[in-house]
Amino acid sequence: MHLQTLLPFLLSLLAIHTTACNPTRRSTNTNTNTNTTTPNPFKIGTDGPAPPQTLGYALNHMGLITNNLTAMKTFYGSILGMRTLFDVTLTPEYTVTYMGYAQGGRNGTGFQTGTEMTTSKNNMYGLLEIVEFSVSDDRVxxxxxxxxxxxxxxxxxxxxxxxxxxxxxxxxxxxxxxxxxxxxxxxxxxxxxxxxxxxxxxxxxxxxxxxxxxxxxxxxxxxxxxxxxxxxxxxxxxx
Structure with a gap:
């Protein structure tokens, strides 16, 4: 394929892969009859350094209350591939479960056992805490x-x-x-x-x-x- 025909093709591919959920350029209609500009909806943050007291802070996990812990563990574990770090049965009715992806890389690129993941829990990111009170009269x-x-x-x-x-x-x-x-x-x-x-x-x-x-x-x-x-x-x- 000659460069003259290859270049437009490559540029079109580049355009496709740079649009989704990324800051977009302002687009201007240069038609001689109209001149409209679509503003870029992204406003890039300009925050300065964080307070020094927050050095080392990180978003470690988010928590969900569940109506069915078994079903949630199957969905996030067996289907979506998260691994169980641990289950804590505080009482016969109240269980806390931590799940997450192996942190050696993207899921599957750095396998870690539950023991290894639990050991490094407080240095991990993107964990899911699922809490169940099995005798609750309320449906979440x-x-x-x-x-x-x-x-x-x-x-x-x-x-x-x-x-x-x-x-x-x-x-x-x-x-x-x-x-x-x-x-x-x-x-x-x-x-x-x-x-x-x-x-x-x-x-x-x-x-x-x-x-x-x-x-x-x-x-x-x-x-x-x-x-x-x-x-x-x-x-x-x-x-």
Whole structure:
């Protein structure tokens, strides 16, 4: 292939891989009849150094309350590949479980046993703490059912299309597939994003959001539901 024909092809590939959930350039329509500019929605942070007292601070884990610990461990462990660090049965009714990916690299590139991961727990990132009170009279309601302060769990994967096929084969509920835009103002995904029916009507504001979703590559995200109804957002690592 000659360079003259190869260059446009390479540039088109580069454009595809630099749009999703990354700061975008301002785009200007240079048509002689119109001159409109689409502002870049990303505002890069300009924070200075953190307070010296916070040296060494890190986001170690997030916690979920579950209605079914066994189902959640199967989903995040057997299906999504997290490993169990430990289960702590504080009482016959109350259990705390820690799960996470091996930290030697991306999952599978640096296997660690549960003992090894537990030993280094407080030096790890992105862990999931799942808590169950098995005799509770309350059923915990996930944000896909009722908007609350929790939105979603976020994962990155090497290939999001392959991930969708794998999860579909495993029987995971797909809320939004790869390449599918969000068009609804009601239901699980809008609820978890804080723009569902509980947010009120506000149709114009919601329409603007639907129109703007391409600016951060939302169509390329995979959205699934865990056994408790929590939204799990899955993005591809290289876009």
């Amino acid at each position: 309601v996930a944000s896909t059912e009722r908007t609350n302060t929790f939105s979603h769990v976020g994962l990155v994967v090497p290939d999001v299309v392959e991930a969708q096929a794998y999860l579909e084969g495993a029987g995971v509920q797909i809320l939004k597939g790869v390449g599918v835009p969000i068009t609804e103002f009601e239901g699980a995904v809008p609820n978890a994003l804080g723009v569902g029916g509980f947010a009120g009507v506000h149709l114009e504001a919601k329409r603007r959001l639907v129109e703007a979703q391409g600016l951060i590559g939302w169509e390329n995200f995979l959205l699934v539901r865990d056994p408790d109804g929590n939204l799990v957002e899955i993005q591809q690592q290289d876009i």
